Amino acid sequence: MYIKKILIAIAVIGLIVAAFFANFVYKAMLKPNTAFNNDVAYVYIPSSASYEEVRSQLEPLLKDINSFDDLAEQKKYTTNIKAGKYAIKKGMTNNDIINSIRIGNLPIKVSFNNQSSLEKLAGRISRDIEADSVSLLKAMKDSEFLAKNNFNQATALGMYLPNSYEFFWNTDAEGFRARMLKEYKRFWNAERTKKAEAIGLSPNEVIALASIVYEESKEATEQPTIAGVYMNRLRIGMPLQADPTLKFAAYQLPKYKNTIIKRVLNVHKAIESPYNTYKNQGLPPGLIAMPDISAIDAVLNYEKHQYLYFAANAKKFGFHKFAKTLSQHNVNAREYQRYLSAQGIHK
Structure with missing residues (x-):
């Protein structure tokens, strides 16, 4: 009789323990524990x-943070945090959530174009990935990396080809730089x-010229x-005389900071700068903006013709009139200058 009571007591305790464990398992692992109405957070x-x-981010999203703590402790997540961007779907259990934030790091799309400097590019990228603009700029300007x-x-700036790329959010500055170098090398394939070799230019020179072409026209x-x-001007030793390079040179001067030059004047042609292609023959030291891939390929596959001049077309915005002779170019240029004056654009 005594043994029977002991066995019954053990069975009751076992049932209580099993019930407690089952309740724990249900609350911690099987019960939905999200508190938001959207499909995903x-x-x-x-x-x-x-x-x-991590807990502070999750607490507003969960109904019961304590049950999450218990399971996170049991699954040793509390000492094995994984960085990244993670999705918490509506109706997930604690177990689902831990699995998601442990192995479900989501890639994000990073897109950029029209960045006129490394500083602006670093600021743009820092809005999408974990690396901040200071660390990105330091990596981009690292002289040892550049020389290598x-x-x-x-x-x-020419190493960063405008496009859309997938990254993990927790990418650091060196990781971003390494990926961009890989994309650059992939772009500069054998073809x-x-x-580039056939037209007598290095990849850096192609991109420098492409930046001028792109600033002249966004029309592919x-x-x-x-x-x-x-290319015709380079071939005959004629200065490029590219107005966008004058603007670039001007914007490096304190006088032109926070201004927009709408009309290139003789005063701009007098600026002392290696980027002044009216004063200096050949290509400038580097690119003046980030060109689209279309402009890079336009240089590599430039049109063979006899034009030496072009001026903006006053009657077809965004396009140009081309000329083989200076006299014809002057006619085209005067037409556009009259248009600017009529619009009240004097500087």
């Missing part, structure tokens, strides 16, 4: 995050490298024609 976990930092990969401070159909004009 995202958390961004920094590389140096502690569990408390045949760049310098003037050509460094493009051979074309016209870029090969403009590139052909500049």
Whole structure:
């Protein structure tokens, strides 16, 4: 009789323990524990995050943070934080959530174009990935890295080809730079490298010229024609006389900071700068802006023609009139100058 009571007591305790464990398992692992109404919420976990930092992001999203703590402790997540961007879907259990923030690091799309300097590019990228603009700019300007990969401070921007790329949010500055170098090398495949050699330009020189072409025209159909004009000038030793390089040179001076030059004047042609292609023959030391890939390919596949001049077309905005002779160019240029004056644009 005594043994029977002991066995019954053990069975009752066992049932209580089993019920407690079942309740724990249900609450901690099987019960939905999200408190938001959207289909999904995202958390961004920094590389140096502690569990408390992760917890502070999750707490507003969960009905019961304590049950999450219990399971996180059991699954040793509290001492094994993974950085990245993670999705928490509506109706997830604690177990689902831990699995998601442990192995579900989501790639994000990073797109950029029209960045006129490394500083602006670093600021743009820092809005999308964990790395801040200071660390990005430091990595981009690292002289040892640049020299090792045949760049310098003037050509460094050319390594960053405008496009859309996938990154993990927790990518650091060096990781971003390494990926961009890989994309740059992929872009400069055997075919493009051979074309650059055939026209007597290095990849850096191609991109420098492409930046001028791109600043002259955003119309991809016209870029090969403009590139052909500049190649003709280079071939005969004529200065490029590219107005965008004058603007670039001017913007480096305190006098022109925070201004927009709408009309190139003789005063701009007198600026002392290696980027003044009216004073200096050949290509400038580096690119003056970030060209689209269309402009780079326009230089590599420039149109063969006899034009040496072009002027903006006053009757077809965004396009140009091309000329073989200076006299015809002067007619075209005067037409455009009259248009600017009529619009009240004097500087």
